[in-house]
Every structure is written in C-alpha cells, then in structure tokens.
Amino acid sequence: SGLNSYREALSVTGQNIANINTDGYKRREASLVEVSGASGGITEISSQTGLGVRVDGIKRSFDEFLLNKARNARSDYENSQNFLNYVSDLEETLLPGDANISNAIGDFLSSFHEIASNPTDNGPRIITMHNAEFVTDIFHNTVSMTEELMTGLMIQTQQAVTELNNLTTSLAKINRDLISAGSNAQNALMDNRDAILDEISNYVGITTDLANNGTV
Numbered sequence: 001s002g003l004n005s006y007r008e009a010l011s012v013t014g015q016n017i018a019n020i021n022t023d024g025y026k027r028r029e030a031s032l033v034e035v036s037g038a039s040g041g042i043t044e045i046s047s048q049t050g051l052g053v054r055v056d057g058i059k060r061s062f063d064e065f066l067l068n069k070a071r072n073a074r075s076d077y078e079n080s081q082n083f084l085n086y087v088s089d090l091e092e093t094l095l096p097g098d099a100n101i102s103n104a105i106g107d108f109l110s111s112f113h114e115i116a117s118n119p120t121d122n123g124p125r126i127i128t129m130h131n132a133e134f135v136t137d138i139f140h141n142t143v144s145m146t147e148e149l150m151t152g153l154m155i156q157t158q159q160a161v162t163e164l165n166n167l168t169t170s171l172a173k174i175n176r177d178l179i180s181a182g183s184n185a186q187n188a189l190m191d192n193r194d195a196i197l198d199e200i201s202n203y204v205g206i207t208t209d210l211a212n213n214g215t216v
Contacts, residue, residue, distance in 0.1 A: 001052030005032055008055050024195040028187060029061035060187055067194070071201035078202050086153060093145045101142060104135045164203045171196045 009030035019025040035051040094101065108131040114124035174193045181189055 026060040
C-alpha cells in the first residue's frame with residue numbers, strides 16, 4: 001500500500017512539473033491517510049497495526065484567501081484606472097489648453113471693462129463681439145465633444161456588460177459540471193473556474209456567492 005500510494009503521489013508531482021508553464025494550473029497535492037485495522041468483536045481487540053496507507057484524494061494546493069484578495073485588488077485597480085482614464089479624457093475636453101472655457105469667459109468679461117473705460121471707442125465693442133462669438137463656439141464644441149465622450153463610454157459599458165454576462169454564464173455552467181463531475185475531473189474544472197473568475201475580477205469584485213453560483 002505504501003509503494004502504491006507514493007507512486008501515485010510521485011505521479012502527481014510529475015503532473016505538477018509538466019504543467020509548470022500551463023496558464024491557470026494550480027499545483028496538486030496527494031493527501032495520504034492511514035488504512036485503519038479491522039474493528040474487533042465482542043471478545044477480541046481490534047488490530048492496532050493498521051493496513052498501511054492510501055491516497056485519500058488529490059487536491060489543489062494554494063492559498064484561496066490570498067487569491068481572493070488578489071482578485072479584489074485587481075478589480076479595485078481596474079475600476080480606479082478606468083475612472084482615471086475617463087476623467088482624464090473629460091479634463092482634456094474641458095481644459096484642452098489656453099483656449100478653454102474659463103479663459104474664454106475671462107477674456108469676454110474683461111472686454112466689457114475696456115468698453116466701460118472707453119465708451120466712445122468702437123474698437124473694444126468689436127473685440128467684445130468677437131469674444132462673445134468665440135465663447136459660443138467653445139461651448140458648442142465642448143458640448144459636442146462631451147457627448148461624443150459619453151457615447152463612447154456607453155458603448156464601452158455595454159460591451160463590458162455583455163462580456164461579463166458571457167463570463168458569468170460560463171461560470172454557472174462550470175459550477176453545474178462540477179456537481180456532476182467525478183473527483184478526477186473536478187480539479188481541472190476548478191482551474192477553469194478560477195481562470196474565469198480572474199477575468200470577471202477585471203470588471204467587478206469577487207464574492208463567495210459569485211464564485212459558487214456564477215451569478216451577479
């Protein structure tokens with residue numbers, strides 16, 4: 001029993017070495033347990049020598065707590081990075097440089113002081129009219145660019161929702177397969193489930209319900 005058990009454990013080690021570069025593969029570990037002796041009867045004591053050792057199961061060996069922390073950290077990073085990108089695009093739209101709304105309004109209001117200082121001069125009046133047209137054009141351009149930015153954001157959001165729904169559908173299918181699969185196939189299925197959860201973490205935080213049920 002010892003030779004058979006450790007031969008299987010050695011095969012598990014070989015499987016780990018063979019899949020060292022396989023994406024999503026979790027290291028396996030053979031769990032060994034004692035084969036207890038036969039129980040005794042009314043007039044006899046059970047054998048204490050035991051019957052050797054056997055492989056109780058082959059399980060994945062990793063820290064699930066750290067893995068979930070890493071997924072949630074990745075989710076927070078992706079959300080923060082996307083927010084930063086969108087805000088940066090909006091900032092570039094509203095404040096593209098010297099020709100921004102704030103400066104245009106400032107120049108427009110300053111031109112009124114020139115008119116007040118020289119009420120009989122037509123030059124400041126003409127400049128004020130040009131500044132008013134310039135402010136109007138900047139507002140129109142800013143609104144148009146903001147709407148384009150919003151449209152692009154909505155399209156990206158819809159694409160992300162579609163991708164997330166596909167991932168959660170695949171996750172639910174794997175969870176159903178895990179229920180009906182034998183012990184030999186469960187480790188591979190759970191590796192596939194972890195790979196899907198890693199992709200989902202790019203969109204939302206991972207919870208226990210999501211991992212177990214595959215629903216949002």
